[in-house]
Amino acid sequence: MSLFNKVLASVGIGAANVDTKLEKSTYTAGEIMRGEIEVRGGNVAQQIDTIYLTVYTTFIREANDKKYTDKAAVNKVKVSEPFSIEAGENKVLSFSLSLPLDTPITAGKTKVWVQTELDIKNAVDPEDKDFIEVKPSKLAASVLDAVKGLGFRLRQAECEQASGRFRGHYPFMQEFEFAPTGNYRSHLDELEVVFLSQSEQSVELLMQIDRKVKGLGSLFAEALDMDESFVRTTITTQDLPNLQAKLQQIISKHL
Template structure:
């Protein structure tokens, strides 16, 4: 009977299970996530080589005019050393994991989840998937708010594969696409922004200012993307009192 149960466990039937329980489901980028992993033994004793946690998201990669959805791992950590899990045994393992500053914000189509897995040789590895909501850092939130105060409305937010020259730790950036509804309406088609790097004290951003071209040659300007300007700048805590004015000046120079 034991051999039969072991055979079933190798296919994931009657095997160990894992369940991660976080203190909450909403976190700010850069915040420490705390909780516990509950591991329950199955019908037979099993050797667990490790338990790992990973923070994941998806991004869009374009290839040959086709869009593909890829999974990106922002961080992966090993939680335990090898151990033996007896049949029906329950283990509770406390965890803490820092959410990277570059974790995409929960906006638009963006999703972020915590994946927990048990590494068990010669068996289907049990896993658990928990989605979380990610809020921007305080600085990033004020940057987004400043753009909104200038009359820009967020139309879309999506993680896309980053060009090599703008690639940081990860193969993607989260792009925020805004449409002008205030004084820039009629001058710009759209404003796009990405966070290239972040900390509690500063954020490097890239603005793509898409001008609304008029008159003769406008078609060719758009075809050659001559109507777009790129501005790379760093925002610090010292900029916050005059942040809307700073963005106003940057954008006005390129219309």
């Protein structure tokens, strides 16, 4: 019977399983996540080589004129050394995991989750997936609020495959697409904002300012993508008191 149970466990039937319990479901980028991992033994004793915790997000990748949804790791840590778990035994491990400052914000179609994976030789590896809500860091939130304060409405937020020119730590960039309202409605089609890098003291922004077509000359400019201006700028904590005015000045130069 024991041998039969081992065979079943090797394909995931009656094997050990895992359940991760986070302290909460909403975090701010840059925060430390804490919780417990409960490993429950199955019908037979098993050797757990290690446990990994990975923060994943989804992003859109284009290939051969088609769009695919992929996942990418934002952070991955090893949380245990090898150990054995007996049949029916419960083990609980505490953990802490850093959520990087440049973790995508769960706005629009962006999803972020913590995945727990047990590495068991010659067996199906058990896993657990916990979706979380990620809010922007204080500085990133200030930038997004300033853009909204200028009369822009967030229309879409999505992680897309990054080009080689702008690729950083990850294979994607999160794009925030804003629709103009108020005075900007007659001048712009849209404004896109990307956080290229972030720290506690500064963020590097890439802004795509898409002007509205006016007349035949502008129509040709749009066909050649000449109606779009790309602006790269750095915002620091010292800019916060006058942040909205600084962004307004940048946008106004490209109307």
